[in-house]
Amino acid sequence: MRKPRDYDAELKALDDKARQLKARKREQLGELVIAAGADALPIEQVAGALLLAVEAADERTKEAQDARGAAFFRAKSGVCPSARRDDSTHAADSSSPRPASAEPGAA
Numbered sequence: 870m871r872k873p874r875d876y877d878a879e880l881k882a883l884d885d886k887a888r889q890l891k892a893r894k895r896e897q898l899g900e901l902v903i904a905a906g907a908d909a910l911p912i913e914q915v916a917g918a919l920l921l922a923v924e925a926a927d928e929r930t931k932e933a934q935d936a937r938g939a940a941f942f943r944a945k946s947g948v949c950p951s952a953r954r955d956d957s958t959h960a961a962d963s964s965s966p967r968p969a970s971a972e973p974g975a976a
Contacts, residue, residue: 904945 902908907915925931 905941 902915907918922934925934
């Protein structure tokens with residue numbers, strides 16, 4: 870005969886795991902704000918920039934934001950995880966000109 874499942878314990882464990890994941894996500898977002906230097910900006914400006922990113926409907930804008938973010942992570946860690954799996958598909962992209970603001974170290 871099988872042992873009955875303790876659904877309450879399983880739900881509690883899942884709830885605890887979800888809380889841990891949410892807390893870690895908040896922590897990582899805070900670390901990202903600091904790493905990007907956005908902690909020096911007024912909170913209203915940071916919120917406005919995030920809202921613009923969320924509301925962006927234009928695919929070119931989204932692609933530009935994605936490329937800029939990937940460049941940021943490559944500069945910080947040496948290699949971006951997505952760059953490792955997509956090296957062959959984006960090899961031509963790396964030679965394409967980028968705006969000066971997208972270059973690492975640009976002010």
